[in-house]
Amino acid sequence: MLLSSLSLFYLGLIPVGGLILLYLMRPRPREVKIPSLMFFFEQKGQMEKSHFFRNIFKDLLFFLQVLILLLLAFSLAEPFLNVPQDVLSKHTVLILDVSASQQVGSRFPFMISEARKYIDGRTTIILAGSVAETVLEKGTRSEAEETLANIEPKDTTTNLEPAMRETERILKDRGRIVVISDFLTTGGQDPYILKRLISAKGIPVEFISTLSSANNIGFIDMLVERFQTRVFVKNFMASDQRVTIKHFQDNEFHEEYSKTIAPEAVESFTFETLPGRSTIELGPNDDFSLDNKVYVSGPQKNKIKVLLISNEPNSHLQSALEASPEVQLEVAEPPILPAFHYDIIILDNVDEEYLLPNLFYDLKQSISNSTHLIINAHDTSFLINHQGLLPVDMKARINTSSEIIVQEGVPSFVEPLVTSNTILREYYGVVPKDNDTRVLVREKAGQNPILAERTFNGGKIVYYGIMPEHADFKLAPEYPIFWNQLVNYLVDLDDPSTNNLKIEGRPLIDNTGFYEERGRTYAVNLLNEKESAVIGTRETTSGREAGESSKEAEQKLVKVDYTNYFLLAAILFMFFELWLIKRRGDL
Incomplete structure (x- = not known):
């Protein structure tokens, strides 16, 4: 195909025609009569007939020049082909x-x-x-x-x-x-x-x-909490399907449920969150096995072991701790005390007469990053020698009523103290023991610390200055919430939902399953409704x-475009023509 046909006509056919005329217009030789040539006269007519084309075809240069002109003409016409x-x-x-x-x-x-x-x-x-x-x-x-x-x-x-x-x-x-x-x-x-x-x-x-x-029924979502795990199953098929879901821990069967799921419907199943690794599996098998199994990483322990030491246990405090599903409570009355193998130890309303001399020494040895201490203020707290464990120094008792104010940037577990609008009728005037003591809550009138903490041997010691006899916080609905959040804050139990991840948005993970990183076990699952819609x-x-x-x-x-190919061919033939002329001796 040509972009410019006129270029081919004017620059191709006309020069070639002119070249042919140039060869035909050579001067005719002058005739001279020589008798010795008379015997050729009979063939003269035949020779004159063939002489018209002889000058054209006997010279190779003529063909080269015609070819070069045609190649140049075609290149100027911009030849091309449409190719898939x-x-x-x-x-x-x-x-x-x-x-x-x-x-x-x-x-x-x-x-x-x-x-x-x-x-x-x-x-x-x-x-x-x-x-x-x-x-x-x-x-x-x-x-x-x-x-x-x-x-x-x-x-x-x-x-x-x-x-x-x-x-x-x-x-x-x-x-x-x-x-x-x-x-x-x-x-x-x-x-x-x-x-x-x-x-x-x-x-x-x-x-x-x-x-x-394909046929598929699969897990599309999961919610893992401290004590229970809820999974969601969708039937992608066009008919009712009976499914059985089994719960395993370390390949040992734990529990199972069965249910019929309607077409395109989603049903939920609730299981106990087991400590460590467990799996939940769906049957019967279908064409997409990947979403028939989910991996669950539960907390290593579900219960916080708390020891309440008191000669007259605060019934409200004891009830609040016993009501928490996360607390395993044991109460001990001095002087008889168990070994301190607990997550949290609470000293509340203890009588100095029944305290053994080595109690606070044993507490010092027990406090670590796995055991923490809470010291509650009571009417005779100032009589007890806490041997440096108390985060504050007690000065005097104050009988002026005051509100509670929370310091900026403190943990969220103190919020129930504010929302309860607690008024203190009596409290201790105290000051932080040293710069390591962090004040979380103060009373408004005299700015005395009411809730403070400090770190000791890797563990935490908390001073709780609200005396139940002189404040109504014990009757507020926020009271058990506060104590549940306080013990969780000290032990810092992992939220199990942070250990159970979806594979989407995690480019470094290619496969589902369990992964270990920095001492924590992570469970990674597909749990994607769109990806499971494989039908x-x-x-x-x-x-x-x-x-x-x-x-x-x-x-x-x-x-x-073939223009450059035609130009290249023309140039090559021009060099060949020069070589041929030189070889014949015309140069």
């Missing part, structure tokens, strides 16, 4: 979906077999899960085959956008893109929109769908958009 871009594609980028839904049935093997059909020239392979991973860039056929043989599906969600964006950097303007996926994306931009954007830049994009029919049918159009036929996909042509 696939013919020019020496670089193929394969985007392979390795997300969790590709584990259904034969989807993954089908993807690998389809990918092998597109290995041609240089091959780049990008794996698409929740993030894009380029495992081969511009590799040979053998390298591509080896890479495909070593690819395994992951347990991640699906996001094709990062991989498709990466192809623009790799290909730039020459090559093709082949995306093989079930197109069950859970994040990123719609891949069909991305396909149109990339195709508009002249890069052909082909979609091949691996979507196939579908493979498209017969190889994943092309509706309305785009196979013929239309193949008719994406690219103009290939």
Whole structure:
């Protein structure tokens, strides 16, 4: 095809015609009669007839000059051909979906077999899960085959956008893109929109769908709390399904439930949160086994062991501690005390007469990062020698009523003291023992510390200055909440929900299961409703958009310009002509 046909006519046919006339217009030789040539007269007529073309065809230079003029004329006419871009594609980028839904049935093997059909020239392979991973860039056929043989599906969600964006950097303007996926994306931009954007830049994009029919019932969410775990199960099928869910710890059966779930319905099941590692498994088996099992990382201990030492136990305090599901309470009356193998020890309303001389020495030895001490103020606290354990120094008793104010930046467990609007009728005037003492709550009138803490041997010692006889806080609904939050603050039990994670948004994790890091056990699960919606049918159009036929996909042509090739050929023939003239001795 030519962009300028007139150029071919004026710069091609006219010069060639002029060249032919130039050869025909050579001066005719003058005739001289010589008798010795008379015997040739009979052939004169025949020689004159053939003489017209003899000058043209006997000289090779004539053909070279005609060819050079034609090549120059064609180059000026800008010749080109429309060629399907696939013919020019020496670089193929394969985007392979390795997300969790590709584990259904034969989807993954089908993807690998389809990918092998597109290995041609240089091959780049990008794996698409929740993030894009380029495992081969511009590799040979053998390298591509080896890479495909070593690819395994992951347990991640699906996001094709990062991989498709990466192809623009790799290909730039020459090559093709082949995306093989079930197109069950859970994040990123719609891949069909991305396909149109990339195709508009002249890069052909082909979609091949691996979507196939499947049946699935699976876990789509989970809520792990300190004492119970709640799982949510969805039936993706079109009929009622009877399911059985079993709870295991260290491969030992613990409990199970059965229920019928309606089509497209979600049901919840509640289990006890077991300490350490456990699993919850769903039956019967279906086409997507990954979402039939969840991993649970429970706290190493569910109960906080508390020892309350008192000669006249505060019934409100004792009731508040016993009401907490997180506290295992034991009460001891001096002088008879157990060994201090507890998480928290509380001294409340103890009588100095019954305190053994080595009590505070034993407490000092017991306090560590696993044992903490709370000292409650009472009417005779100033008579007791706490041997340096008290975070404050007592000065005198104050009979002036006062409100409670909370210091800025203190832990949230003190909030119930504020919301209860507690008024102190009597309290101790105290000052912090040293700079290591942290005041959390003061009384408003004289700014005396009411709640303070300090660190000792890695553990915490807390001074609680609200005496039950001189304040009504013990009757407030916030009272048991405060004590439950205080013991949790001291022991710092992990929130089990922070140890149970979803794999989405965690690019460094490819598979579900248990992981250990810095002494903590993490459970990672899929728990994604979109990724579990694996039911579908493979498209017969190889994943092309509706309305785009196979013929239309193949008719994406690219103009290939041949001007430079014609110019190069003309120059080469010009050099050949000069060489030929010199060889004949005409130069």
